Amino acid sequence: MPNRLWSNKTGRKATLPVFLLLCVLVSVFAVSLKHGTPALEWKTLLSILFTDGGEELERTIVREIRLPRVLLGLLVGALLGASGTLMQGALNNRLAGPELLGISAGASFAVAAITVLHLSVPFQLQPLLALAGGLAGGAAVVLAAKGSKGTTGMLLIGMSVSAMLNGLLIVLIAMGTSNDVNLLYTYLLGSLANRSWEHVGRILPWFVVMLPVSLLLARSVNLLQLGDETASGLGLKVDRSRIILLVASALLVAITVAQCGPIGYISLLAPHLTRAALRSQDARLVVPVSALCGAALLTAADGIARLLLAPMEIPVGVWTTLIGGSIFLLYLLGRKGGRVRG
Known part of the structure; x- marks a missing residue:
């Protein structure tokens, strides 16, 4: 039964990882607002945030450039983290x-088509x-992989479909x-640069609706983890639940792609790190903590993107792919029967 995945001990184990993630978020949030051009003193930053202190230029930079960028990173990272948990649970x-x-490739292709073909689509409908x-x-990947066994077949088919869509993207x-x-x-x-309060306002309603929906779907994820036959025996309509989970996951990703472009590996890595930290498979814990982990990963990566090679900036999507891909590869190698050791 899914309730066996949960215990008071599990809840207590979550306390330290959640506390550490919150500390990381607060630290990254503060550092991102303080550093850059110009770099600010802590006293000046606090006065800008809570009063009308600081010079006018400093207030404009913090309130209109840095603050919405960091908040957007938190929202996008949280959506991606929750999306990965739902997708992995659905399949x-x-x-x-x-x-x-x-x-990601399909959503990117759709948005690129709007841009290149100059389609008169209101921005609110782009997600x-x-x-x-x-x-x-x-859907193309899932249907094509329906007859395959194991994860290798699905990975190969997914890579093939993504490569095809990326090829069509190049044609576009x-x-x-x-200018296009x-x-x-x-x-x-994938970038959070040049984003404003308008972008935060566009993604916030989706965040407010979709994150609670993700939490409500945690029960279905728990049941599917037991296997299709067991889940069906416990009263879950497996096919319908799987479709709902995939649609919800795809929607979470599509929202972020429409606003910031494809930001790789956050949704893949956050659930793995969360399960390892919690030592639990219970989606009721994993979904919210994965959202928190995704927010921490993306805001930290964006801080690196903005500050490491300043004044030059490499888009955050490049950093998440380089760092996240490397970490995930090491994780997979480490899972091979312990043959890879640090």
Whole structure:
């Protein structure tokens, strides 16, 4: 029974990881607001945040540039972390992720098509079109992998579908003007740069709705972890629940892709780190803590993107792919019967 996954001991184990994640978030939040050009004293930063202290330029930089960027990173990272948990639960596959199942590529293709073909689509509807593209990419992978056994077949098919969609994306870029290419370049790498309160306002309603929905779906994830036959025997409509989970996961990814471009490996890595820290598979814990972990990972990566090579900035999507991909590879190698040791 799924209730066996939960115990008071499990809840107590979550206290330290959650506390550490909150400390990381607060630290990254503060450092991101303080450092940059210009760098601020802590006293000045606090006076800007809570009063009208500091010079006008400093107030503008903190309140209109740095603060919305950090908050957007928190929201996007949380959505990606929750998305990864739902997707892995829906497929009962720890290697499932939007990067490997064609969802990110499909959503990116949809948004790029709007840009290059100059389609008159209101910005509020772009997440829905990104969702359609992401669902199409994910559905192609799932249907093609239906007869395959194990994770290898799904990974190969997912990589093939993603490669095909990325090839079509290149064709679209070739059709665009130089201005289109410049717009798409940063977007397709995944970036939080040049984002404003308007972007925060666009993603906040989705966050307020979708994160509680993700928590409500945790029971279905717990049941699916027991296997399809057991879940069905416990009264779960397996196929319908799986579709709902995949749609919810794809929607979470599509929202972030529409706003910030494809940001890789957060949704794949956050659930793994969360399960390892909690030593629990209970989705009622893993979903919210994965959201917290995703927020910490993305805001930290964005701080690196902005500050490490300043004044030059490499989009955060590059850093999450480089760092997240490396960590995930080491994780997978370490799982091979303990043959890889530190």
